[in-house]
Amino acid sequence: MDYINEILDMVIRKNPSESEFHQAVKEVLESLRPVVEANEEKYRREALLERLVEPDRQIKFKIPWVDDKGQVQVNIGYRVQFNNAIGPYKGGLRLHPSVNTGIIKFLGFEQTFKNSLTGLPIGGAKGGSDFDPKGKSDREVLAFCKSFMTELYKYIGADTDVPAGDIGTGAREIGYLYGQYKKIKGTYEGVLTGKGLTYGGSLVRTEATGYGLLYLTDEMLKANGHSIKGKRVAISGSGNVAIYAAMKAEQLGATVVTVSDSNGWIYDPEGIDVAALKEIKEVKRERLTEYLKYRPQAEYKEGRGVWSVKCDVALPCATQNELHLEDAKVLVENGCIAVAEGANMPTTLEATQFFLNNKVLFAPGKAANAGGVATSALEMSQNSERLSWPFEEVDKKLKQIMVNIFKNMSEAAKEYNAEGNYVLGANIAGFLKVADAMMAQGIW
Incomplete structure (x- = not known):
């Protein structure tokens, strides 16, 4: 049995009821095969993967x-x-x-x-x-x-x-x-991030994950001869990430046609009214059914189905494993060219593989939704300096970080003969830095 399969078996054996953890480890380690096989003797000796998954x-x-x-x-x-x-x-x-x-x-x-x-x-x-x-x-x-x-x-x-x-x-x-x-x-001290602006919080932090998602999506589209401008975008979720992803998508010239919550979803062919969505979810804390009071021409549907709408770009921003293989098939059939994960692991492994097999541009969550934690780290920097940077400065740094993430995962995929496979590229680029640091610091 090869090293990666040994680790996958060990993870399942040691953590028998933790299916989401199994899924995340499998998704990462399978992508790392080219790196691990090239360094297997060294990694085995250092028990690097055993330490990485524990x-x-x-x-x-x-x-x-x-x-x-x-x-x-x-x-x-x-x-x-x-x-x-x-x-x-x-x-x-x-x-x-x-x-x-x-x-x-x-x-x-x-x-x-x-x-x-x-x-x-x-x-x-x-x-x-x-x-x-x-x-x-x-x-x-x-x-x-x-x-x-x-x-x-x-x-x-x-x-x-x-x-x-x-x-x-x-x-x-x-x-x-x-x-x-x-x-x-x-x-x-800056022990928590996402704080209010009056006590050490950072501008852009509220918008960061949604904005960052669109910055990376737009960069991915540009690198492949497309643009977000003029595209129809389907978004799941209606929380912080979904709201600000919809806002930035509209600012970049796209039309967002769906949002959802745990009860159902909205289809607004003329484009989601982000101001109404913000009032419903952030001020009133109501269900999405309230949206029809603002936009009576929109449609509200109970249950799942947000991925059944024809779109160019899909942005799952709700929760893990919300986009299944059947959803992926419908999206591809309807002409979807790109999927970027705003939530953590919202796409099942089978659906992800289907997108890759059908040449759909796919940005995994660890890259696409990294804008939130990136801006949290910028908040940590501001707290350490006892400074508060202006909105434009933080937003500019956020955009540059997302552009760099795309560049790094794209180059890693190309280096390991998998050009365009951003899942593999993101996992390898993220892994190498951690692995090198672990190896440099000895056994701990």
Whole structure:
């Protein structure tokens, strides 16, 4: 059995119920075959892959808090510090009922390579809880966040591990978490990113993942003789990433025709009204059915189906494994030329392979949605300097980072005789930097 298959078998054996983690490891390691086979003796001797797939640290803890009725609730908290070979651990906190060890591990593993691709000195981590902030009062969210941070603070710090927002963790939650950290530690440091602008946050951070997704998508299209201008774009999701991806797509001359949430999806052939979407989701915190009050000519449909609409570019921005093989077949049949992942691993392995086999330009999430963590790292820099850079400066740095990510993954794919395979290119480019750092620092 070859080295990669040995590691895949080991991961499944050691983590039997963590299917998302298995999927993420398989996707990365299969792409790394050309590199691993060229360096197998050295990597085996150093047990490099064994160390790469095992987190440095897994932390799991209870989070008791009191709801508005006086009832004590108990949630589970997680922090997986995966790899800090190139910098302090960095990765978001996801608050969602689906959160479990396997999901946090897959996200932390992916984050290691995503952070490497940014070119910035940050390692990979992820955390969160099975707490659901939806439908909770501000007081309940505050109670939860205070209890969560009362345990989490022991393991994080500006030069140790810097968490950020993620699904369910927005400006409100980051503010509550930061306030509790500051109260416990008595220090004012950049330990969390995604902070409010009045207390150390960075301009562009809110827009960063969506904007970055479009910067990279546009660069990928240009490199292959296309442009985002004039294209019909289908987007899934209606959270932060989807909203600002739609906004930047429109600014670049595209027409966004779909968005979705967990209940259904909107089709607006004249183009999604981003201002209405922002008001519904960011201000009112309502379901997408409200969109019809703003745009009665649009269509709302229950359930799945967002990928059934004819489009040139598809941007899955909701959650993992939302775009299946059947969806990929429909997209290809309808003439889709490019897919870029705004969420983490939203496309199944079978669907990804189908896109690659059918010459659809495909940008994996670890590259395409790296704009969020890149701008988080820029926030860390501003915090260290006690400065706040103007919007234009941060946006310019973000765009350059995304252009460089595309360039690096494109060149890596070409170097390993897989030109145009950006999945392979992103994984190799992200891996090599981490692997070189691990080898240079000895066994730890």
